[in-house]
Ligand code: SF4
């Protein structure tokens with residue numbers, strides 16, 4: 001990491017000198033000033049990740065920030081520590097609006113208050129929820145032990161069903177003296193209250209009230225359980241807030257109970273359309289902590305799998321997006337056909353079509369089985385280029401598609417950066433930021449490919465950029481399948497339990513939906529002390545409201561489709 | 573010209589539509605319900621209709637396909653069940669959702685634990701089909717099955733009797749893996765035997781030296 005000169009802040013900014021840690025410790029009262037300088041003077045214009053860690057033994061919380069320059073380069077990590085019983089940190093929402101949802105998440109799950117945040121409500125859990133589940137002293141329903149493996153499993157099988165231990169009704173903790181009959185959902189009021197109220201009068205003196213409409217949570221266009229609360233003037237969107245968390249399962253708490261290896265199959269379930277990319281990010285983070293290398297052949301296979309994942313994800317995204325526009329299922333089934341062929345390869349290599357669980361620390365679970373490389377070659381040299389062109393011919397010039405998408409749902413370059421948008425959403429707004437180029441990981445620096453970028457920032461560009469990316473991925477694949485060497489696929493012996501050196505690590509990859517990051521803190525034991533996922537589906541929604549302002553209600557669906565979210569990852 | 577894009581798009585769908593029938597004619601009825609037909613429909617050259625008429629037609633699963641775990645047993649001389657599992661507990665420790673319960677058997681006389689499970693329970697409804705148990709079992713005992721038609725009306729919990737399947741079944745569903753594993757086992761055994769022989773030879777030599 002580069003060292004920067006922060007001497008003007010005196011003792012308020014100090015280098016984090018804990019063993020295995022990096023970055024700077026900033027005192028809470030200087031945080032806003034520091035962040036402003038970081039953005040305006042040092043060029044760190046992109047605040048990618050905000051999260052918290054509960055250091056319960058030391059009686060404090062730490063808020064961890066990862067910032068980047070959109071022109072590329074390594075991250076700058078800075079942290080703020082506050083006492084556990086007075087957990088208040090100034091909000092950075094004015095400097096980096098992309099912190100909005102992430103600060104709300106840290107408030108929801110850890111109970112850290114961000115002063116100055118205009119809308120600090122719970123985001124993943126419901127408003128009547130008691131406690132903050134990522135605190136180390138919080139225990140979930142069906143709690144058994146702090147860490148796995150549990151003792152009841154072996155050598156005496158004390159078999160019980162989880163639900164028998166915790167009959168329905170006792171597995172939710174309510175606040176003291178909670179009476180469901182009398183409960184007024186404060187959060188709902190707050191939600192609607194946070195959508196600006198307004199009233200207009202037209203020339204003739206006719207008054208129009210605002211109207212609040214809920215789309216979802218059960219709505220076909222949301223691709224899952226997801227709600228949009230919108231304020232309308234006639235059909236025009238005045239303000240809009242996404243409501244999520246219906247699929248929340250506290251992935252991160254589960255991750256902190258699990259051993260490092262046990263988390264691997266759980267990452268599959270984040271963005272379940274691109275499990276191999278999730279594996280990749282997590283493996284990188286743990287490998288950083290363990291400080292191990294990956295053999296050449298395994299690196300190639302990793303890249304091949306990650307790029308195939310991107311292709312099938314984008315195919316699915318395009319197909320479903322067309323569904324959202326009302327092109328009912330023909331385009332999406334055309335896309336799904338090609339995706340099936342890619343999934344056939346996943347099944348052959350990893351054993352599963354979607355829940356691949358294929359990466360291991362220092363390598364892979366197994367080598368490519370006989371015949372699979374040929375299948376991949378068939379696809380990347382023959383079928384996929386042909387079918388991508390067909391898709392393009394089929395859709396891109398279609399007048400209906402164009403009239404619904406060109407110039408709609410505009411996100412400016414500045415806003416895309418400001419709201420910490422990632423992946424195709426960021427690049428379609430004219431920011432050529434791709435981690436594979438900006439801070440290459442694995443062996444991406446060896447391949448010849450272009451960073452797909454489009455400049456109009458509208459729905460159409462967010463559609464077409466996915467086709468561009470498929471083409472670039474095919475390019476990478478064509479090189480990778482030709483160059484792949486023979487050899488080992490795993491460094492050292494595969495291990496299911498290991499001690500991981502204490503410290504922190506942030507592993508990030510350019511997932512199909514954007515920057516997918518895993519922030520890990522190890523206390524030197526076999527289970528991660530903190531396990532956080534920087535989920536692109538979640539953070540990309542920060543810009544959703546601003547993108548929709550001024551559009552017609554029917555276009556909301558198109559904008560959402562163009563962001564491409566997966567609720568498994570959004571809600572975690 | 574307005575509408576050109578639309579026409580181009582419609583051309584793509586029309587071609588697909590025609591392809592389905594052209595391919596049907598080319599295959600002269602063999603496109604469906606035959607292994608070659610299925611293989612063709614899931615190959616890079618597939619055209620036209622793509623769907624498989626499950627359950628009349630089934631896609632073959634690749635060797636690495638994993639569903640739920642089962643236990644492999646070797647068949648003794650008279651069909652006796654020789655469970656490979658030694659109740660070492662590794663699979664239950666590695667299992668992410670902790671859905672494997674193992675009870676180690678006790679010697680009826682001494683009440684000391686022996687290397688055999690007296691009960692083995694997998695809560696299949698909780699199993700996440702990750703395959704880690706099979707990956708880390710040191711005795712090639714727990715393996716992932718190919719049989720995916722296990723829907724039931726109640727909860728699926730497999731006990732030792734449900735889990736045990738013969739080694740011949742395993743060899744059949746995973747020929748490459750089972751051959752490789754058998755070779756590795758043989759090699760390990762031979763190495764062990766060679767070591768033992770060397771040790772015995774050494775001891776004999778020492779004994780001979782002593783008597784001299
Ligand atoms: S199945 Fe394998 S890993 Fe599990 S207890 Fe038996 S021998 Fe050990």
Ligand code: SF4
Pocket residue numbers: 640641663666667668669670671672694698699700701702703704705706
């Ligand atoms: S497949 Fe995974 S979840 Fe299922 S029993 Fe084995 S280790 Fe457990």
